[in-house]
Amino acid sequence: MRSYAAIGDGRSVALVALDGRIDWLPLPGLHGVPAFSALLDADLGGYYSLRPVDDFTVSREYVGATNVLATTFTTATGSVRVTDSLNQGVAGRLPWVELARRVEGLTGTVPMRAVVMPGTALRTASPWLDDTVHGLVMRLDGLTLGVRAGEGTDVVMEDVSLRITFTATTGSRHIVGLVATEHEPLFLQEPVQLDAGIDRTIDAWRAWSEQFRWNGPWQEHVHRSALLLKLLLYAPTGGMTAAATTSLPESTVVAKNWDYRFAWVRDTAYSLKALFRFGLREETHAAMSWMLRRVREHGPQPRIFYTLDGSVPGPTLRTTDAPGWRGIGPVVQGNAAADQLQLGIFGDLFTIVRLYVDHGHALDTETGRVLAAIADLTCDRWREPDAGMWELPENRHYVTSKLGAWEALTGAVRLAKIGQIPGDAARWEAEAEKIRAWVETSGWDEERQTYTWYPGSAELDASILLHAISGFDRGDRMRSTIRALRAELSDGPWLYRHSGMREEEHAFVACSFWLVSALHVTGEREEARALMEELVARATNDVGIMAEMIDPATGDFWGNLPQALSHLALVNAAITLADDDGRSADGAAD
Structure with a gap:
């Protein structure tokens, strides 16, 4: 998994392997038909390869501050550069999906071969080829795909795949790619227009990056993480997708394969601190408005996550017959945590709103009323056991869940005092103090001098670190707990999520x-700074991608990727370390 780079257009993400093969591309959006999914089904998943015919060495990088990828292949007879882009239109997102792959001959002569082989949509459909009057068209489960190849290429049909061959020479330029739609006619874009679309897309990403402001430390890592997070912001609605993939395993000993192609409230909340700090206005407002619309439509209790189109997902989990990454199944669609109670979500929601207001913006009247109702609901529900932020099957009185409720109520009090929401702030304040008292007594292990996972437990939970960050406790108790976490949950610079996970899964990147x-x-x-230096050197692959988990022994990636929470944790750690008395390295107020 560590070999993949990501490109995207605000709807979908393609994963491109180091050898130039696209092994993951759902269409037209992240939750659409997985037309190319060899990532999860090596035999029948399908792929779109583009590489030299002969043996090669390879290097790659993104084209400056963009999400367009450039890969250089070198063979015994010459070298070529392949530029991969999910193209944008003149006015932004295209009404169809457009994947463009440009091959430029750099030196010598390099025979090239591309294979476009749509898969079986995780063994739920069968692709077929139509030889239309305007050329070969592929069809798969409502998708229509047109393979486009420019001059100087030879296209041959092989069963349900297409093989494209050509020879790159010094100074030559070839274009191959595809266009796709779902349940609608297909606009068969000319290859020369796909080629022009690459340059247009590079310009669009550069223009976006010019609006990005960060003059603090770890500039390259922070900016690349921001670009990857931009790929995971689902442009049609503004919600933050947790990851671009489904079912990449977290473990080889326990079945832990999840679908993260949903918009999590938690990840949206964590993204706003970064978005505000980076001066990105449109994304900030879009994420904020998306979240509040969902709460108004489906409230009053905020959900853990929503579908990418903003609806409430059902708890139904569908398992396919695909074998999974390296045969480690199951491959699932949907997420059974949809109807869980997680008290931390209340805190995440109010974190979003507080950040928005604190940066000089105002709430509308209807939103204010809804938030007041949610604060009242928090007062009543915080005493209930829940699934915790790790979405566990057994409900308990998790300490960090109570702290999520505390964060919600302290946020509500602040918003009420500055006139942004109505309601009984005195009740919220009193209930927040009751939560603090509960945590300080029931959530504290006096003998071990640590915050515990839940009352009566001797186990530890790394998510307590979030409440040093939230400001609940930055004193001796938290320092003692940090020492215990490092002693019991760490492996080098890496942390496991909670007690018992060392035997079941790999280290959770965000925790570190x-x-x-x-x-x-x-x-x-x-x-903190020394640990940050070590992490940024080891947590990413060659182009800055991070997964959900990492094997401390080998550095191998595990879990879904690119993982929003991992990149958000890196970005917010950089922001925290750049702060000095409430000022950031770029001079912006916190």
Whole structure:
């Protein structure tokens, strides 16, 4: 998994392997038909390869501050550069999907071969080829795909796939690609227009990056993470997708394969601090408005996540016959956590709203009323057991869940005092103090001097680090808990999510960056910076991608990718370390 780079157009993401093969591309959006899914089904998943015919070495990078990928192949007879782009239109997102692949001859002579082989949509459909009057068209489960190949290429049909061959020479330029629609006519874009679309898309990404403001440390890693997070912001609605994939395993010993192609409230909340700090206005407002619309439509209780189109997902989990990555199934569609109670979501929601208001914006009247009702609901529900932020099957009184409710109520009090929401702020304040008292007594293990996972448990939970960051506790108790976490849950710089996970899964990347932030705010600034330096050197692949988990022993990636939470944790750790008395390295107020 560590070999993949990501390109995208605001709706879908393609994963491009180091050898130039696209092994994952759902169409027309992330939750659409997985037309190319060899990532999860090596035999029948389908792929779109583009590489030299002969043996090669390879290097790659993104084209500057863009999400367009450039891969250089070198053979014994010459070298070529392949530029991959999910194209944008003149006015933004295209009404169809357009994948363009440009091949430029750099030196010598390089025979090239592309294979476009649509798969079986995780063994739920069969592709077929139509030889239309305007050329060969592929069809799969409502998708219509047109393969486009420019001058100097030879296209041959092989069963349900197409093989494209050509020879690149010094200074030559070839274009191959495809266009796709779902349940609508297909606009068969000319290859020369696909080629022009690459340059247009590069210009669009560069224009976006010019609006990006960050003059703090780890500039390259922060900016690349921001670009990847932009890929995961689902442009039609503004929601933050947790990851671009489904069912990439977290473990080889326990079935932990999840579908993360939904918009999580938590990830949307964590993204706003970064978006505000980077001066990105449109994305900030879109994410904020998306979240509040969902709450008004489906409230009053906020859900853990919503579908990418904004509806409430059902708890139904569909398992396919696809074998999974390296045969480690199951491959699932949907997420059974949809109807869980997670008290932390209340805090995430109010974090979003507080950030928005604190940066000089105003709430509408209807939203204010809904938030007041949610604050009242928090007062009543915080005493209930829930599934916790790790979406566990057994409901318990998780300490960090109570702290999510505390964060919600303290946020509601602040919003009421500045006139942004109506309601009984005195009740919210009193209930927040009751939660604090509960955590300080029931959530504290006096003998071990740690916050515990839940009352009566001797186990630890790394998500407590988030409440050093939230400001609940930055004193001796939190420092003692951090020491215990590092002693019991760490493997080098990496942290496992909670007790018992070392035997079941790999280290959770975001937890290590949360530790960076927690160390910094509790006064261990030099240690925080040293850990950050080590993490940014080891957590990403050659083009800056991070997965959900990492094997501390090998550095192998596990879980879904690109993972929003991992990149958000890196970005917010960099922001935290850049802060000095409430000021950031770029001079913006926190």
